Amino acid sequence: DAKTTQPTSMDCAEGRAANLPCNHSTISGNEYVYWYRQIHSQGPQYIIHGLKNNETNEMASLIITEDRKSSTLILPHATLRDTAVYYCIVRAAGGYQKVTFGIGTKLQVIP
């Protein structure tokens, strides 16, 4: 069963912020939210993860709602190279858990 729900596709103008939403209403207390992206013909690439606090790294920011039922990945200044499929997954820390990647969101950055 899918643990996350994402829009199938989104467009974003180059240079603008891309905000990618993800719903995970059944998330458990010990599950983290992870984001990956897959650029055409490449393997998925880890972007960022978080538990309940907002997180930021050199690639993106992750905003998690207070009830943890949804989150938003923010690419602050989207470039054409950010065109990719973005996957939101939830996974517990501490060992193995089967991870389902789902369909993800196809982000198209438009010049």
Add this chain to the structure above:
Amino acid sequence: DAGVIQSPRHEVTEMGQEVTLRCKPISGHNSLFWYRQTMMRGLELLIYFNNNVPIDDSGMPEDRFSAKMPNASFSTLKIQPSEPRDSAVYFCASSFLNRGDNYGYTFGSGTRLTVV
């Protein structure tokens, strides 16, 4: 680190032939995953190894598929005999999984398999 290395990048084979895909995980990672990606089914987990031991092979489609990890730096996925429906991109990923960890997975560039 060179990342997760997969070979070959592309493989074209005839139906019925044996195919072997190879993976070198990142040094120090204790977990290795084989995934398959198709347009119809997306990314599917085939098998998971921890410390070179297969832990979850519930995603392996059938007996024609087998995977081994003889040591911490090498794994193979074998298909024998291959069929056209096996055509897909096969990804290998590695990570460090342990109690309390929260590391992401590092994926290789994949092997695009075409069975004709």
